[in-house]
Amino acid sequence: MTNNAVTLSRGDEYIVLYTGGPYDGQTDTRVSTDGSYDEELTVLVALNGKETQVVYNSPEAHKVGDRVRVTYTWDAADGEPIEDPDERLSEQ
Numbered sequence: 001m002t003n004n005a006v007t008l009s010r011g012d013e014y015i016v017l018y019t020g021g022p023y024d025g026q027t028d029t030r031v032s033t034d035g036s037y038d039e040e041l042t043v044l045v046a047l048n049g050k051e052t053q054v055v056y057n058s059p060e061a062h063k064v065g066d067r068v069r070v071t072y073t074w075d076a077a078d079g080e081p082i083e084d085p086d087e088r089l090s091e092q
Contacts, residue, residue: 006061006068008032014061014068021054021074022047037061037070042079054079 008014014037016028022045030038040057056072063069 006063008035008037008068010035010076014070015064017069017071018042018043018056019071019073021056021076023056024074032062037068040078041072045089052079052081 008044010032012072013029013033016030016034018028023043037059039059040055042053042055043050045052045054055075055078056073057078058073059070061068061070
């Protein structure tokens with residue numbers, strides 16, 4: 001956890017905010033299973049019918065009202081490569 005001022009208890013919900021990559025700007029809700037938040041998230045993305053796993057990490061936690069929001073940043077180097085849509089069209 002990069003922000004020690006934010007604490008969670010086992011069973012607490014927290015909001016996930018994705019920055020960069022194919023999930024940019026999307027949110028999710030997760031439940032803490034051990035009193036912390038995940039250091040890394042791997043999500044499955046479907047782009048034009050092709051599934052790819054992408055990695056989000058470098059979490060930064062902040063208190064927003066009475067909830068915890070954890071922002072994750074896309075790590076293009078750790079996930080599977082994402083094909084450029086223009087390249088996919090030119091191969092057909």
